[in-house]
Amino acid sequence: MPELPEVEVVRLGLERGVVGREISSVTVHHDRAVRRHLAGPSDFAARLRGRTVTAARRRGKYLWLGLDSGDALTGHLGMSGQLLVVPEDKPVETHLRVRFVFTDGGRELRFVDQRTFGGLFVEEGGAELPAAIRHLARDPLDPLFEDDRFVQRLRAKRSGVKRALLDQTLVSGIGNIYADEALWRARLHGGRATEDLTRAKARELLGHARDVLSESLAQGGTSFDALYVSTEGVSGLFARELHAYGREGEPCDRCGTPLRREPWMNRSSYSCPRCQPRPRHPR
DNA sequence: ACCCACCCCTGGGCGC
DNA sequence: TGCGCCCAGGGGTGGG
Numbered sequence A: 001m002p003e004l005p006e007v008e009v010v011r012l013g014l015e016r017g018v019v020g021r022e023i024s025s026v027t028v029h030h031d032r033a034v035r036r037h038l039a040g041p042s043d044f045a046a047r048l049r050g051r052t053v054t055a056a057r058r059r060g061k062y063l064w065l066g067l068d069s070g071d072a073l074t075g076h077l078g079m080s081g082q083l084l085v086v087p088e089d090k091p092v093e094t095h096l097r098v099r100f101v102f103t104d105g106g107r108e109l110r111f112v113d114q115r116t117f118g119g120l121f122v123e124e125g126g127a128e129l130p131a132a133i134r135h136l137a138r139d140p141l142d143p144l145f146e147d148d149r150f151v152q153r154l155r156a157k158r159s160g161v162k163r164a165l166l167d168q169t170l171v172s173g174i175g176n177i178y179a180d181e182a183l184w185r186a187r188l189h190g191g192r193a194t195e196d197l198t199r200a201k202a203r204e205l206l207g208h209a210r211d212v213l214s215e216s217l218a219q220g221g222t223s224f225d226a227l228y229v230s231t232e233g234v235s236g237l238f239a240r241e242l243h244a245y246g247r248e249g250e251p252c253d254r255c256g257t258p259l260r261r262e263p264w265m266n267r268s269s270y271s272c273p274r275c276q277p278r279p280r281h282p283r
Numbered sequence B: 001a002c003c004c005a006c007c008c009c010t011g012g013g014c015g016c
Numbered sequence C: 001t002g003c004g005c006c007c008a009g010g011g012g013t014g015g016g
Helices: A004-017 A041-048 A147-156 A161-166 A176-186 A199-218
Strands: A023-028 A053-059 A062-067 A072-076 A081-086 A096-102 A108-113 A119-123 A260-264 A267-271
Touching: A004 A053, A004 A062, A004 A081, A004 A199, A023 A041, A041 A119, A072 A081, A147 A199, A161 A176, A161 A199, A176 A199, A176 A267
Parallel strands: none
Antiparallel strands: A023 A096, A053 A062, A062 A072, A072 A119, A081 A108, A096 A108, A260 A267
């Protein structure tokens, strides 16, 4: 569920909560949480012990902490991951996966993840940009994101518009919620063919995606339940400002037509039947 | 090079 | 009350 705004809220919390601090010990409670670290959990912990966190960075939905060793502690929250900065005497969470203690004796960092789709790993020399996420495009809130290149690559695809928005190598940070919201704002059905969009329409869609991401970030992100929270355990407020996602049967905020839900790639898409007519041959 | 199906996982909600 | 099914879904991987 965490998409760009939710991950950025977590990054800001890490910047305030752990940058500049030295890690004294790391305990892995669930091996699956250290998934892409080939050398295993004990090596993972050893590479972090004694290291000072120098930066908290993000690209799309990936986060990483730069370390004074030049390595990067990289992670993805998956569906249900949380990075919490909490007092060390706080009772342990049911789904605690990894625990980071600091030499200053202050609040500790906990990776909590119910569904275990998330994971952490240490990449040697990855502090600037981990190689494992170099294939990701920049996200629409990145000052170096190239709008023209996005428009060009989108229109060169032979795919559906929603598929394209979720393609993290084209534009990163957008998931199912914000894709549906951007499409609603652009009055486009997600099954529209990418190559049929005009340059102007593609540019407009990108603008809506950027708007919805930054508006959500300003509200602390979208939370439907306790599964997405900031490092302080606080839920975001943007769910009440969604126009499409999760609103099947409710009236469209533009035209009043009841919104529909369509099965799509083993999940759901929400849209307005009137503002976002289905194309003859959906992609 | 690109596209897509498959698989990983848990718990809340709901029907019977 | 309890069981079993469905749903939430991002991304890596491998096949076409």
